[in-house]
Amino acid sequence: MAERDPIIISGAGPVAMVLAVALHREGVPFIALEQLDEPFVDQRAASHHPPTVEMLDNLGLAEHMIAEGLKSPVYRFHDRVTHDVIAEFDLGLLADEVKFPYVVQYEQYKLVRKVIELFGDDPTFDVRFSHAVTGFEQFDDHVMVDVERADGSIEKIRGSYLVGCDGGRSVVRKAADIAFEGFTYPEKFIKIGTYFDLTAHDDRIAIRNYFSHPEEWCNLFRVKGEPDKPDIWRFVVPMKVGETEEEAKREDAMQERLKRFFPRDEDYEIAYANVYMVSQCVADTFNKGRVVLAGDSAHVNNPIGGMGLNGGIHDAINLAPKLAAVWKGESGMELFDLYTRQRHKASTDFTQAQTIANKKQLEERDPEQRKKRLAEMRATSEDPEKAKAYMRRAQLIDSVKAAETIT
Numbered sequence: 278m279a280e281r282d283p284i285i286i287s288g289a290g291p292v293a294m295v296l297a298v299a300l301h302r303e304g305v306p307f308i309a310l311e312q313l314d315e316p317f318v319d320q321r322a323a324s325h326h327p328p329t330v331e332m333l334d335n336l337g338l339a340e341h342m343i344a345e346g347l348k349s350p351v352y353r354f355h356d357r358v359t360h361d362v363i364a365e366f367d368l369g370l371l372a373d374e375v376k377f378p379y380v381v382q383y384e385q386y387k388l389v390r391k392v393i394e395l396f397g398d399d400p401t402f403d404v405r406f407s408h409a410v411t412g413f414e415q416f417d418d419h420v421m422v423d424v425e426r427a428d429g430s431i432e433k434i435r436g437s438y439l440v441g442c443d444g445g446r447s448v449v450r451k452a453a454d455i456a457f458e459g460f461t462y463p464e465k466f467i468k469i470g471t472y473f474d475l476t477a478h479d480d481r482i483a484i485r486n487y488f489s490h491p492e493e494w495c496n497l498f499r500v501k502g503e504p505d506k507p508d509i510w511r512f513v514v515p516m517k518v519g520e521t522e523e524e525a526k527r528e529d530a531m532q533e534r535l536k537r538f539f540p541r542d543e544d545y546e547i548a549y550a551n552v553y554m555v556s557q558c559v560a561d562t563f564n565k566g567r568v569v570l571a572g573d574s575a576h577v578n579n580p581i582g583g584m585g586l587n588g589g590i591h592d593a594i595n596l597a598p599k600l601a602a603v604w605k606g607e608s609g610m611e612l613f614d615l616y617t618r619q620r621h622k623a624s625t626d627f628t629q630a631q632t633i634a635n636k637k638q639l640e641e642r643d644p645e646q647r648k649k650r651l652a653e654m655r656a657t658s659e660d661p662e663k664a665k666a667y668m669r670r671a672q673l674i675d676s677v678k679a680a681e682t683i684t
């Protein structure tokens with residue numbers, strides 16, 4: 278028998294909104310509950326890899342991202358010690374394998390804003406801000422979700438299934454008592470955005486760059502500015518172990534960090550700065566009864582390689598047709614087990630493994646190992662077949678394919 282209660286989504290971040298659009302396309306009603314009173318201007322993810330762009334294209338979202346973001350076909354690895362370019366990877370090599378042979382730089386908050394702009398007036402696209410999920414109870418044929426509104430009032434909302442898209446500290450995951458094993462790095466990361474145009478001074482800098490250094494590796498990415506502002510360059514670097522957020526965000530400390538990277542007499546104009554605690558964790562299971570997890574609520578990882586949100590969007594795209602089939606009564610809840618098998622593997626064998634390896638690659642301290650790693654990276658980039666294999670893994674093309682083969 279077809280179920281009639283809507284699907285409840287906890288959160289209205291990027292993964293929740295992609296899931297919402299996909300469910301909307303399937304004609305399945307949902308209610309997305311977001312604790313904040315409006316979409317959060319979140320400066321975390323920006324890089325969308327080729328398979329993700331294709332998935333978003335299928336939802337009619339890619340054309341907006343491409344028009345409003347930056348296309349980045351090439352990325353580079355640099356040695357921050359010698360200032361050499363070690364390797365360049367050109368996604369154009371995969372042009373006959375993927376529809377979009379480039380990364381699109383488009384901040385996650387722009388994606389959320391765009392979805393709200395495109396669908397917000399549709400009464401069936403039910404996103405409720407100022408609604409924090411505080412817990413839930415599940416029954417044989419429905420879930421009751423506890424919600425606290427901004428005015429302090431509480432409410433119970435009935436749904437058929439509950440999807441936790443509520444980020445790394447997911448209330449849904451915790452209330453479902455699903456373990457989240459892994460580790461947290463001792464050092465935090467700081468992201469500093471500046472309007473200073475680095476390419477005007479060094480034409481070896483691409484839109485996406487990784488710098489290896491034994492003490493201060495760096496990720497450097499360009500994102501498009503707001504309509505009346507220049508583009509922003511985002512630096513992500515490790516902080517010293519024990520350094521506090523307050524210390525790291527002091528103006529002189531940020532200037533020092535930027536000038537260490539690219540010395541100049543004048544100060545940098547800083548657009549924003551954020552400090553992040555970084556962990557590598559995966560939920561034991563992504564489903565329990567009528568509850569399913571997607572995005573950071575199911576897995577978190579370091580941002581080197583730009584994989585967290587991509588993996589979360591891949592979860593949403595994998596999950597939506599399964600949720601729709603179960604909701605329509607065409608299949609049983611065992612489809613959620615398949616979702617876990619597929620996406621858990623993609624998360625552990627690909628995103629976790631690759632992001633941990635990426636960090637090791639950039640921060641290698643042993644001089645011999647460092648030399649070896651950089652030489653290997655260069656050799657990989659210089660051999661087209663090896664470069665393609667590397668990019669298929671790094672751009673999560675392999676992870677999507679591997680998940681598809683799991684039955």
Ligand SMILES: Cc1cc2nc3c(=O)[nH]c(=O)nc-3n(C[C@H](O)[C@H](O)[C@H](O)COP(=O)(O)OP(=O)(O)OC[C@H]3O[C@@H](n4cnc5c(N)ncnc54)[C@H](O)[C@@H]3O)c2cc1C
Pocket residue numbers: 287288289290291292293310311312313317319320321322323324325385408409410411442443444445447448468513553571572573574580582583584585586587588589
């Ligand atoms: C510095 C940095 C750079 C990154 N860059 C990239 C990148 O380039 N590419 C990439 O793929 N990934 C990147 N990531 C990772 C990426 O930001 C996350 O994977 C992504 O935000 C996950 O999206 P999400 O929707 O699952 O969770 P979130 O973005 O955390 O959204 C969760 C939403 O749920 C809401 N919420 C939370 N609790 C509740 C509750 N109880 N009730 C209701 N609502 C709730 C929150 O307010 C929020 O709106 C980066 C991360 C960092 C730290």
